[in-house]
Amino acid sequence: MLIDSNIAIAIRCDICGEITIHDVSLFDFSRSKKINLECECGQSSAIIKTKDYKSFWIELFCFACQDIHVFKYSLRKLLKGKIIARCIETGIEISFIGKNDDIKQLVKEYEKDSEEILNELGFYDYFQNFDIMMKVINRIREMDNEGRVFCDCGSDNIQTDLYPDRIELRCIECGSVHLIYAETEEDLKKVLECAEIQMHKYSFQCIDSRFGNNDRNKKG
Template identity: 35%
Template structure:
């Protein structure tokens, strides 16, 4: 009889937005009852607690509720290799998958394809100054990140994204650099469509928008954050 000892987790990090794959080993529980999986950026992705009844409690962060959901599953099911998903009970949004590596990689394509799809699922259109432009800017940013074009001069490629009414703010946790991408006008969209890489300046501050090259023009700073990360 072939005994499965490894299963694969696929989940998009709620902090940095990266699509993460992690192998979970049955042997990792040798001499311990719990296991925690973290993203490369350090964010919590999954907590597993083994119970005496040969079942497990799985805890996963939710990008919708900004809390953690619990799911109980038998050890037989967890290590069987048969894929199963995590779903937010309030929104129905798929949060991640566990199962055989090949199947999980295929299923992961149905997870939100980036920040733009996540906003579509949650329905925050009414909060943006220009929802259509914002969605397209998010899609462009995700494509840049997926192609390895989003990074900081300090060497960190796990960049946090915060979403505001009129812009995206990129933040490097390693050196505290910031890059602002405005997303209000067609001109803002054209700017990000013309770049292949976005490099944050080490310990610095930059803007990527249609007025960034104009010394006499500045965009107003709005303080109300509507989605992702800590509340102001």
């Protein structure tokens, strides 16, 4: 009896937000014990590893919490399919694994449900300009993943808060604040022009196209 060794893995990119369905053959592991899956934007979405071809570890780059989650599946489980991987922190569905036709249906239902939930919560209406906000968020995530968002106090523990018109970065260690406005195309252009976001110890900074970049020390 012939065994279908092909599986499909749907993953939402943690940078651009797009869902990509990757087709993988388990015979691909005969040449390597590790497969890297990339989004069309070039961002790595997942790494699949095996040691004995009986158990497989999948490292998923989570768009929901910006962490990396590792899941272990047996060969039998992968071939059976209909697997839903969830973010360990939030419980949000972050990946679907199974046969291609099943995955396409799951993704279709997921996108429909997500859209309805976001509409019910008023998510789109919360921001002054939803499209600009999402593009700014994705740009900040891209820089953060490349180690280009940091505070010079030495801490990498930076809290992110979203507001209707801006994103607030706050260093948990020293309390420095960096505001990034995301309302207009000019705001987006300002962020895209930034090679990095460097927060300064005990300081307040602002990226706003209306007034230019503002950087001043807090009064102690």
